[in-house]
Amino acid sequence: MNEANFQPLVSVMINNYNYGRFLSEAIDSVLNQTYPNIEIIVVDDGSTDNSPEVIAQYQDKVIPILKENGGQASAFNAGFKATHGEIICMLDADDVFVPEKVTKIVGIFNQYPDIGWCFHRLRFVDAKTGDYIKLSRESGTRKCDFRSQLKNNGRLRFYAPATSGLCFGRSLLQQILPMPEVIRITSDNYLKIVAAALSEGYFLDEQLAFLRIHGNNNYTERPNNQPLVAKIAILTASNLRNNWPFLAKYANELFSYGRGIAQKSSDSVKELTPMIDSYLSHTSLWEKLEISLRSLYFRLKP
Incomplete structure (x- = not known):
């Protein structure tokens, strides 16, 4: 993808x-x-509403994958199996792309053939009115390389956008997928972290998709759902450590965050105790001490 006018097939997974x-x-x-x-x-993913009928209306304009309900990770895995493109763009079904999105993404991959991913900014809007709410957090167009800091420091000072802002080169994504299907929601966190750990990438500070807020978003704009936040963090950390051992430092940090959040609620701790115990059983004594201190910090943090 190093020719300026090259037009590779792009797969959009909805x-x-x-x-x-x-x-x-x-x-x-x-x-x-x-x-x-x-x-x-x-x-x-096993919808019980009119989604299958909506999909059927598009006939040969789309490739339909109708599966039993298994969560977002299973949808990513099933969708990727059906793709043929050199570039894969992801889209949540309640969001929309701007018309120029794919053209701009292909341009970035053509200009920087060594990158494995390109993420871009999202515009949050009200689903009913279309009114502007805010922008996703990360800003500043630039080429990115976080591989060393993720491996050596276990930190990632980069706020990657949600699913609809994620685009991958096929050669990178096929190293990551299939991913663990136990991460049923907010599965994009796993993809973003592993992608940043494996390859250089590019962040484009342009609002190429609208993330629509409508009250039924499972995770977005629900900061008070702390038990869910804790569970996702612990699940993601566990699977990162198991599948990508060189990310142990990052996984420990993420696990400490999830455990600290869980400790704020006795109900959360009880539900997550088996996962917490399993994770800790694979850590050294020194790691356990570090995790305990970091968990206490997140527990006490307002």
Whole structure:
């Protein structure tokens, strides 16, 4: 992908669960791209609403994957199996792309053939009115290389966007997927961390997708759901450490955060105790001490 005018096939993976009321707008936003060489894979994760009927209306314009409910990670795995593109862009079914998105993403991969991922900023909008709410946190267009700091320091000072802002080169994504399906929601966190640990990338400070807030988002804009935050952090940390041992320092930091959040609620600790004990059983005495101190910090942090 090093020729300026090269137009590789781009696969857009739309993952959907009971978002039939939004799904047409998501699919249409991909069909209306200015870039000509796109395939659309729509993965329906066992929806019980009208999603299958919505997908059927598009006939041969999309590649449908209708599966039993298994969570977002399973949808990522199933969708990727059906892709053929050299670049894979992800889209949540309740979000939409701007028309120029894929053209701009392909341009970045053509300009920087050594990168494995390209993430971009998201614009948060009200799903009913379209009114602006805010922008995703990370800013500043630049090439990125976090591999050393993730391995050696266990830190990542980079706030990657949610699913609809993620794009990957095929050669990188096939190293990561299939991913553990036990991470049923917010599975994109695992993808972002592993991608940043394995390859150079690029952050584009342009709002190329709208993340729509509608009250039923499972995770986005729900900072008070601390038990869920803790569970996702612990699950992600455990699977990072198991599958990518060189990320142990980062996994320990993430685990400490999840454990500290869980300790604020006795109910959370009780539910997560088996996962916490399992994780700690694979750490050294020194790691246990560090994790205990970091967990206490996150527990006491306002």
